[in-house]
Amino acid sequence: MPKPELIYTTYIRTTPEKLWNAITNPEFARQYWGGNENVSDWQPGSKWAHVTGDAERAIRVTGKVVESVPPRRLVLTWADPADEADVSRVTFEIEPIDDEVRLIVIHGDFQPGSDMVNRVSGGWPRVLSSLKSFLETGKALKVATCGSKHATAGAHA
Amino acid sequence: MVADEDKVFKALADASRRELLDRLRLRGGLTLGELCQGHDMSRQAVTKHLVLLEAANLVVSVKHGREKLHYLNPVPINEIYMRWIGKFERKQVQALFNLKQALKENG
Numbered sequence: 721m722p723k724p725e726l727i728y729t730t731y732i733r734t735t736p737e738k739l740w741n742a743i744t745n746p747e748f749a750r751q752y753w754g755g756n757e758n759v760s761d762w763q764p765g766s767k768w769a770h771v772t773g774d775a776e777r778a779i780r781v782t783g784k785v786v787e788s789v790p791p792r793r794l795v796l797t798w799a800d801p802a803d804e805a806d807v808s809r810v811t812f813e814i815e816p817i818d819d820e821v822r823l824i825v826i827h828g829d830f831q832p833g834s835d836m837v838n839r840v841s842g843g844w845p846r847v848l849s850s851l852k853s854f855l856e857t858g859k860a861l862k863v864a865t866c867g868s869k870h871a872t873a874g875a876h877a
Numbered sequence: 878m879v880a881d882e883d884k885v886f887k888a889l890a891d892a893s894r895r896e897l898l899d900r901l902r903l904r905g906g907l908t909l910g911e912l913c914q915g916h917d918m919s920r921q922a923v924t925k926h927l928v929l930l931e932a933a934n935l936v937v938s939v940k941h942g943r944e945k946l947h948y949l950n951p952v953p954i955n956e957i958y959m960r961w962i963g964k965f966e967r968k969q970v971q972a973l974f975n976l977k978q979a980l981k982e983n984g
Contacts, residue, residue, distance in 0.1 A: 723941060723946060724939065724946075724948075725906070726948075727905070727937050727939060727948040727950065728937070729934060729937045729952065824937070826939075845954075846955060848952050848955075849952055849955045849956050849959055852952075852956070853959075861959050
């Protein structure tokens with residue numbers, strides 16, 4: 721197994737169920753993930769897509785559900801729909817610790833020579849801060865992603 | 878919440894710990910041994926710093942086989958950034974940062 725390349729963690733005052741829902745329910749994801757949604761039936765082997773929440777419904781990221789153990793663990797493959805061979809892997813681990821829930825996001829298994837690591841490393845901290853704020857206060861933070869009008873090169877996630 | 882933020886600021890208030898974060902930013906997944914290399918700090922001192930950085934959630938470690946790998950976790954720093962820099966100020970702050978970098982590079 722190669723070394724994971726990006727690991728992020730945040731502690732959120734919420735429940736594992738609410739956190740799972742925030743990631744997998746389009747109604748919630750749209751509110752903190754730069755207006756984008758994660759769409760799937762979340763069954764292992766199913767497809768999933770990161771889609772803009774506007775009328776365009778543009779697919780920004782696509783992949784398959786590798787593992788799905790609600791509300792604790794979700795493993796996805798992750799690729800730009802324009803280049804699905806450039807696939808990587810994202811793992812969400814959700815663990816209650818005292819009165820908080822720890823979310824760990826591991827993004828790794830990048831293809832050799834892929835620039836995906838650079839495209840997502842700016843975005844994940846913003847998405848996770850916004851997710852924390854959304855779950856704790858009901859208010860998300862402004863997140864620029866490639867799916868929004870405020871897109872920047874480093875804000876793919 | 879306040880306690881968490883205190884931990885972050887205390888962890889950042891030390892040049893050696895900031896240097897460890899700098900090195901993990903350049904390359905994630907370093908072991909304790911790798912973090913000690915090229916350092917005038919003892920292994921014990923580096924371990925102590927890592928404990929504080931992990932408590933502040935600025936460093937995450939994962940077990941990988943027999944090794945423990947360390948990664949920079951920038952999420953708490955992003956929270957500080959989001960708290961004091963509003964969305965309308967971001968461009969101006971970035972422009973000032975770019976100007977400062979450009980002036981530095983020009984000596």
